[in-house]
Amino acid sequence: MSHLGRREFVTLVGGALAWSLDVHAQQAGRTYRLGFLRVGQPPDSFVAGFRRGLHERGLIEGQNIVIEWGLAPNVTKLPDTLVDLIRLKVDVLIASGTSAVLLTRDAAGTIPVIFVAAVDPVAMALIPGIARPTGTITGITTVAEELNGKRLQLLQQLIPNLSTVAFLVRAESPATAEHTKLAERAASNLGLRLRVVAVRDQSELESSFAALQDVGALLVADDSVFTTQRIRIAELALKNHLPTMYGHRDMVAAGGLMTYGPDYGDLYRHAAEYVDKVLKGAKPSDLPVEQPTKFEFIINLKTAKSLGLTIPPIFEALAVEVIE
DSSP, rough: OOOOOOHHHHHHHHOOOSGGGGSSOOOOEEEEEEEEEEEEEEHHHHHHHHHHHHHHHTOOBTEEEEEEEEEEEEGGGHHHHHHHHHHTTTTTEEEESSSHHHHHHHHHSSSSSEEEEEEEETTTTSSSSSSOTEEEEEEEEEETTHHHHHHHHHHHHSSOOOOOOEEEEEOTTTTHHHHHHEEEEHHHHHHOOOEEEESSSSSGGHHHHHOOOHHHHHHHHOOOHHHHHHHHHHHHHHHHOOOOESEEEEEHTTTTTTEEEEEEHHHHHHHHHHHHHHHTOOOHHHHHHHOOOOEEEEEEEEHHTTTOOOHHHHHHHOEEEEOO
């Protein structure tokens, strides 16, 4: 698809959204079309959780639903990908990741949007409030202020004399400022120095790691671009002998050291519940945004051994999963 100018994009989207939300009240015998918008291929656990949630509510691919996978190769292609989904007249959009969510805020029109993303929806002006979102957007935020504090604390407990932690963020993510503020506050409370390392895209990953010779560990921001590059990030961290902390299990399954965060598979299962409610006639504005309440700690023992780290028995006792 050719690149669209802003005026052309808004015009096309506006013209494609003439139908109202009420038209999509669930009807017996109808096949519904869901649009899944994201940068890159989502991890298998995200997809499995989403499909499981749909199945639990009688929404079966090939029977009464079709999932259109709008997977942009990079952030710059997201607008074109969204236009493609709109042209397919999807009944509901699932926005996965911050960039996808913010794009739907500006361009999804009257299509109901269910999001799952590491974004504070109020701070990012997606909605006026968690309890009453208003408009056509609701979903699940994975942001909780205490998360980075717990992640840094676990690194501090594992690594003797840890003083400086690098924080890998994506420079052009609209959520980076908020994520950095929370991480810096958490680091200060623990007496740690935080060095923010911002990359524009995956092409800058290797050079960014080369500049981290004097830090003791790496905290990686939750971002769909980093999730897509999880194997490469794990390889670079191991090559540079750098312990890593992430926000979800797929990063550790790919070779990262530890993760502490929400169960993303379960969050996508909940997103499917929201989809079902909308298809049955509920308005997104009446569905409060969910925040994570259940967190999981996972360790990769193989990676720890490669880094020469001894995992304390208490860590293994606390972990919900130990990858060997």
